[in-house]
Amino acid sequence: MINKTVVIHQPDFMPYLGFFHRLLNADLYVVLDNVQFVNSNRGWHKRDKIKSLKGEAWITVSVKKPKLSTRICDVLIDTSTGWRNSHLNLIRENYKNAAFFNEILPYIEDLYSFQCEKLADFNIKSIDMLLILFDIAIDQVFASSLDVHGKSNELLVDILRKVGANIYLSGIGASDYYDPAPYEMAGIKVMWQNFKHPVYPQQFGEFIPYLSSIDLLFNCGIEESREILRGGGGGGGKKLFNFLFLI
Numbered sequence: 227m228i229n230k231t232v233v234i235h236q237p238d239f240m241p242y243l244g245f246f247h248r249l250l251n252a253d254l255y256v257v258l259d260n261v262q263f264v265n266s267n268r269g270w271h272k273r274d275k276i277k278s279l280k281g282e283a284w285i286t287v288s289v290k291k292p293k294l295s296t297r298i299c300d301v302l303i304d305t306s307t308g309w310r311n312s313h314l315n316l317i318r319e320n321y322k323n324a325a326f327f328n329e330i331l332p333y334i335e336d337l338y339s340f341q342c343e344k345l346a347d348f349n350i351k352s353i354d355m356l357l358i359l360f361d362i363a364i365d366q367v368f369a370s371s372l373d374v375h376g377k378s379n380e381l382l383v384d385i386l387r388k389v390g391a392n393i394y395l396s397g398i399g400a401s402d403y404y405d406p407a408p409y410e411m412a413g414i415k416v417m418w419q420n421f422k423h424p425v426y427p428q429q430f431g432e433f434i435p436y437l438s439s440i441d442l443l444f445n446c447g448i449e450e451s452r453e454i455l456r457g458g459g460g461g462g463g464k465k466l467f468n469f470l471f472l473i
Contacts, residue, residue, distance in 0.1 A: 231417065232391035234258050234369070234382055236298060237349040238270040239287055240438040244397065244421035246356060247455060249364050251419070252395050256385055259299040259346050260370040263292055271298055272345060274438040278320045279430050282437070285313045289345050299370045301345040310338045317440070324429060326447035333359060334440065356439050361452050383408040393417055424454050 233252040235245065237259055249255055264271055273286040288304040317334060321327050333355055340351045350366075357364070367389060374384040386394055394409065395417045409416055423435040428445050442451045 227392065229393055230254065230389075230391045231393040231395050232256055232386055232389055233395050234385055235397075236261065236271060237346050237353065238274070239272055239345075239349045240274045240285075240352045240356065240440060241270070242274070242436050243423065243439050243442060243455060244419070244436075246360050246362060246439060247421060248395055248397065248419050249357070249362050250456065252364060254389060254391070255364050255366050256389060257346075257350065257366055257368045258385075259368055260297050260374070261381075262294075263296050263298045263301045263345075265289070265292060271301075271349070275436075276317065276320060277428060277430055277434055277437055277441055278316070281430075282434060283316060283320065285316060285438075287345060287348065297370070299344065299346050299368070302343055303345055303348060314338055321429075321444040324444040325427075326444055329447055330359075330440065330443045359443055359448055359451070360439075360455055378403060379405045379408045383412050383414065386414050387412055395419060397421070424457075426454055 231252045232254045233248050234256040235248075235258055237257050238245070263269075272289055273284055275282045275284055277283070286309070288307040288309040290302045290304050292301050314335065318331070321331075324330075337352055337355050340348065342348050342351070369385055372385060372388045374381060374388055376384050382394065391414065393415050396404075396419065398418050398420050401418065404416070406416070424442075425433050425435075426442055426446050428434070428441065442454065446454060
Protein backbone atom coordinates (compact mmCIF):
# COMPACT_ATOMS: atom_id res chain seq x y z
CA MET A 227 0.00 0.00 0.00
CA ILE A 228 1.24 3.48 -0.85
CA ASN A 229 1.54 5.69 2.20
CA LYS A 230 -0.33 8.98 2.33
CA THR A 231 0.84 11.36 5.05
CA VAL A 232 -1.50 14.17 6.04
CA VAL A 233 -1.10 17.28 8.18
CA ILE A 234 -4.24 18.75 9.76
CA HIS A 235 -3.88 22.25 11.17
CA GLN A 236 -5.82 25.46 11.62
CA PRO A 237 -5.22 28.27 9.10
CA ASP A 238 -3.05 30.45 11.34
CA PHE A 239 -1.75 33.87 10.32
CA MET A 240 1.77 33.91 8.79
CA PRO A 241 2.87 30.80 10.74
CA TYR A 242 6.26 29.97 12.20
CA LEU A 243 8.85 27.69 10.61
CA GLY A 244 7.78 24.46 12.30
CA PHE A 245 4.45 24.50 10.48
CA PHE A 246 6.15 24.63 7.10
CA HIS A 247 8.69 21.95 7.98
CA ARG A 248 5.81 19.62 8.74
CA LEU A 249 4.34 20.30 5.30
CA LEU A 250 7.69 19.34 3.74
CA ASN A 251 7.12 15.85 5.10
CA ALA A 252 3.47 15.46 4.05
CA ASP A 253 1.40 14.70 0.97
CA LEU A 254 -1.67 16.77 1.89
CA TYR A 255 -2.51 19.70 4.13
CA VAL A 256 -6.05 19.68 5.50
CA VAL A 257 -7.01 23.19 6.54
CA LEU A 258 -8.84 22.74 9.84
CA ASP A 259 -11.17 25.69 9.37
CA ASN A 260 -14.35 24.12 10.80
CA VAL A 261 -13.32 24.24 14.48
CA GLN A 262 -13.90 26.99 17.02
CA PHE A 263 -12.02 30.26 16.56
CA VAL A 264 -9.75 31.08 19.51
CA ASN A 265 -10.09 34.79 20.19
CA SER A 266 -7.68 35.01 23.12
CA ASN A 267 -4.03 35.26 24.06
CA ARG A 268 -3.77 31.48 23.61
CA GLY A 269 -4.57 31.56 19.92
CA TRP A 270 -2.57 32.13 16.73
CA HIS A 271 -5.49 32.33 14.34
CA LYS A 272 -5.35 36.10 13.92
CA ARG A 273 -1.83 37.03 15.03
CA ASP A 274 1.87 36.26 15.08
CA LYS A 275 5.12 37.87 16.17
CA ILE A 276 7.97 39.67 14.47
CA LYS A 277 11.19 40.97 16.01
CA SER A 278 11.58 44.65 16.78
CA LEU A 279 14.28 46.78 18.35
CA LYS A 280 12.45 46.29 21.67
CA GLY A 281 12.01 42.53 21.27
CA GLU A 282 8.95 40.55 20.20
CA ALA A 283 6.15 42.58 18.60
CA TRP A 284 2.67 41.26 17.83
CA ILE A 285 0.90 41.88 14.54
CA THR A 286 -2.80 41.15 14.84
CA VAL A 287 -5.51 41.05 12.18
CA SER A 288 -8.58 42.98 13.30
CA VAL A 289 -11.74 40.87 13.25
CA LYS A 290 -15.36 41.52 14.05
CA LYS A 291 -16.08 40.15 17.51
CA PRO A 292 -17.41 36.65 16.98
CA LYS A 293 -19.76 34.62 19.13
CA LEU A 294 -18.08 32.06 21.36
CA SER A 295 -18.90 29.10 19.12
CA THR A 296 -17.94 30.74 15.80
CA ARG A 297 -15.93 28.52 13.47
CA ILE A 298 -12.67 29.81 12.02
CA CYS A 299 -14.15 29.73 8.52
CA ASP A 300 -16.92 32.12 9.60
CA VAL A 301 -14.82 34.83 11.28
CA LEU A 302 -15.08 38.19 9.51
CA ILE A 303 -12.32 40.77 9.11
CA ASP A 304 -12.95 44.20 10.60
CA THR A 305 -12.47 46.71 7.79
CA SER A 306 -13.14 49.74 10.00
CA THR A 307 -9.61 49.84 11.40
CA GLY A 308 -6.28 50.55 9.75
CA TRP A 309 -4.63 47.29 10.74
CA ARG A 310 -3.21 46.67 7.25
CA ASN A 311 -1.27 49.93 7.20
CA SER A 312 -0.24 49.46 10.83
CA HIS A 313 1.22 46.03 10.02
CA LEU A 314 3.05 47.30 6.96
CA ASN A 315 4.47 50.27 8.84
CA LEU A 316 5.67 48.04 11.67
CA ILE A 317 7.23 45.54 9.26
CA ARG A 318 8.93 48.24 7.19
CA GLU A 319 10.30 50.01 10.24
CA ASN A 320 11.77 46.91 11.86
CA TYR A 321 13.10 45.15 8.76
CA LYS A 322 14.26 48.13 6.67
CA ASN A 323 17.89 47.33 7.52
CA ALA A 324 17.54 43.56 7.14
CA ALA A 325 19.81 42.04 4.49
CA PHE A 326 16.95 40.94 2.21
CA PHE A 327 14.38 43.67 2.88
CA ASN A 328 14.06 44.66 -0.79
CA GLU A 329 13.68 41.05 -1.90
CA ILE A 330 10.89 40.15 0.54
CA LEU A 331 8.91 43.37 0.97
CA PRO A 332 7.08 43.16 -2.41
CA TYR A 333 5.62 39.80 -1.38
CA ILE A 334 4.43 41.28 1.92
CA GLU A 335 2.92 44.30 0.21
CA ASP A 336 1.12 42.04 -2.25
CA LEU A 337 -0.31 40.01 0.65
CA TYR A 338 -1.68 43.11 2.36
CA SER A 339 -3.26 44.34 -0.86
CA PHE A 340 -5.41 41.20 -0.95
CA GLN A 341 -9.01 42.10 -0.14
CA CYS A 342 -11.37 39.56 1.40
CA GLU A 343 -14.14 39.34 3.97
CA LYS A 344 -13.03 36.33 5.99
CA LEU A 345 -10.00 35.83 8.20
CA ALA A 346 -9.43 32.29 6.93
CA ASP A 347 -9.08 33.55 3.36
CA PHE A 348 -6.48 36.13 4.38
CA ASN A 349 -4.59 33.60 6.47
CA ILE A 350 -4.52 31.07 3.64
CA LYS A 351 -3.23 33.83 1.36
CA SER A 352 -0.38 34.38 3.84
CA ILE A 353 0.32 30.64 4.01
CA ASP A 354 0.29 30.34 0.20
CA MET A 355 2.74 33.25 -0.03
CA LEU A 356 5.13 31.48 2.34
CA LEU A 357 4.72 28.14 0.55
CA ILE A 358 5.88 29.84 -2.65
CA LEU A 359 8.83 31.51 -0.94
CA PHE A 360 9.88 28.22 0.69
CA ASP A 361 9.31 26.26 -2.54
CA ILE A 362 6.83 23.84 -0.98
CA ALA A 363 4.22 22.30 -3.26
CA ILE A 364 1.43 20.53 -1.39
CA ASP A 365 -2.26 19.94 -2.08
CA GLN A 366 -4.78 21.56 0.26
CA VAL A 367 -8.27 20.52 1.31
CA PHE A 368 -10.58 22.51 3.60
CA ALA A 369 -12.12 20.51 6.41
CA SER A 370 -15.29 22.59 6.05
CA SER A 371 -15.74 21.11 2.56
CA LEU A 372 -15.73 17.56 3.91
CA ASP A 373 -18.72 15.83 5.49
CA VAL A 374 -16.96 15.15 8.79
CA HIS A 375 -18.24 14.72 12.31
CA GLY A 376 -17.05 14.34 15.88
CA LYS A 377 -14.76 16.25 18.19
CA SER A 378 -11.08 16.14 19.08
CA ASN A 379 -9.42 12.86 18.02
CA GLU A 380 -12.62 11.47 16.53
CA LEU A 381 -12.93 14.50 14.24
CA LEU A 382 -9.32 14.16 13.09
CA VAL A 383 -9.75 10.45 12.37
CA ASP A 384 -12.91 11.13 10.36
CA ILE A 385 -11.01 13.74 8.31
CA LEU A 386 -8.13 11.31 7.75
CA ARG A 387 -10.53 8.62 6.59
CA LYS A 388 -12.26 11.00 4.17
CA VAL A 389 -8.99 12.02 2.52
CA GLY A 390 -7.62 8.48 2.37
CA ALA A 391 -4.71 8.98 4.78
CA ASN A 392 -2.89 6.17 6.56
CA ILE A 393 -0.30 8.38 8.35
CA TYR A 394 -1.12 11.44 10.42
CA LEU A 395 1.78 13.86 10.99
CA SER A 396 1.14 15.97 14.09
CA GLY A 397 3.01 18.56 16.09
CA ILE A 398 4.31 17.27 19.41
CA GLY A 399 2.18 19.79 21.31
CA ALA A 400 -0.94 17.84 20.43
CA SER A 401 0.32 14.81 22.34
CA ASP A 402 -1.35 16.16 25.50
CA TYR A 403 -4.73 15.54 23.89
CA TYR A 404 -3.87 12.35 22.05
CA ASP A 405 -6.07 9.27 22.40
CA PRO A 406 -4.60 6.36 20.41
CA ALA A 407 -7.76 4.27 20.28
CA PRO A 408 -9.59 5.98 17.36
CA TYR A 409 -6.45 5.94 15.20
CA GLU A 410 -5.74 2.28 15.94
CA MET A 411 -9.30 1.33 15.09
CA ALA A 412 -9.02 3.19 11.77
CA GLY A 413 -5.63 1.69 10.95
CA ILE A 414 -3.94 5.09 10.93
CA LYS A 415 -0.37 5.51 12.19
CA VAL A 416 0.51 8.69 14.07
CA MET A 417 3.82 10.40 13.38
CA TRP A 418 5.05 13.10 15.74
CA GLN A 419 7.19 16.04 14.73
CA ASN A 420 9.72 17.17 17.31
CA PHE A 421 10.78 20.44 15.73
CA LYS A 422 14.15 21.91 16.68
CA HIS A 423 14.21 25.57 15.73
CA PRO A 424 17.18 26.66 13.60
CA VAL A 425 19.34 29.57 14.69
CA TYR A 426 20.07 32.07 11.93
CA PRO A 427 21.46 35.63 11.64
CA GLN A 428 18.90 37.97 13.13
CA GLN A 429 18.71 41.67 13.91
CA PHE A 430 18.54 43.35 17.31
CA GLY A 431 20.68 41.26 19.61
CA GLU A 432 19.99 37.86 21.12
CA PHE A 433 18.24 35.35 18.88
CA ILE A 434 14.48 34.94 19.38
CA PRO A 435 12.88 31.73 18.00
CA TYR A 436 9.27 30.95 17.06
CA LEU A 437 8.55 34.20 15.25
CA SER A 438 6.58 34.45 12.03
CA SER A 439 8.48 32.86 9.15
CA ILE A 440 8.91 36.26 7.53
CA ASP A 441 11.67 36.97 10.05
CA LEU A 442 13.87 34.26 8.52
CA LEU A 443 13.10 35.47 5.00
CA PHE A 444 13.95 39.11 5.67
CA ASN A 445 17.21 38.15 7.36
CA CYS A 446 18.39 35.33 5.11
CA GLY A 447 16.61 35.70 1.78
CA ILE A 448 14.63 33.20 -0.26
CA GLU A 449 17.36 30.77 -1.33
CA GLU A 450 19.11 30.47 2.02
CA SER A 451 15.80 30.30 3.89
CA ARG A 452 14.83 27.28 1.82
CA GLU A 453 18.07 25.56 2.79
CA ILE A 454 17.70 26.43 6.47
CA LEU A 455 14.12 25.15 6.59
CA ARG A 456 15.25 21.86 5.06
CA GLY A 457 18.00 21.47 7.64
CA GLY A 458 20.94 22.79 5.69
CA GLY A 459 21.95 25.32 8.32
CA GLY A 460 23.20 28.29 6.33
CA GLY A 461 24.32 31.70 7.47
CA GLY A 462 26.51 30.21 10.17
CA GLY A 463 23.40 29.00 11.97
CA LYS A 464 22.87 25.62 13.57
CA LYS A 465 21.32 22.81 11.59
CA LEU A 466 17.68 21.98 12.09
CA PHE A 467 17.28 18.50 13.52
CA ASN A 468 13.91 16.76 13.56
CA PHE A 469 12.94 13.48 15.14
CA LEU A 470 9.92 11.80 13.64
CA PHE A 471 8.63 8.54 15.00
CA LEU A 472 5.63 6.32 14.49
CA ILE A 473 3.30 4.99 17.11
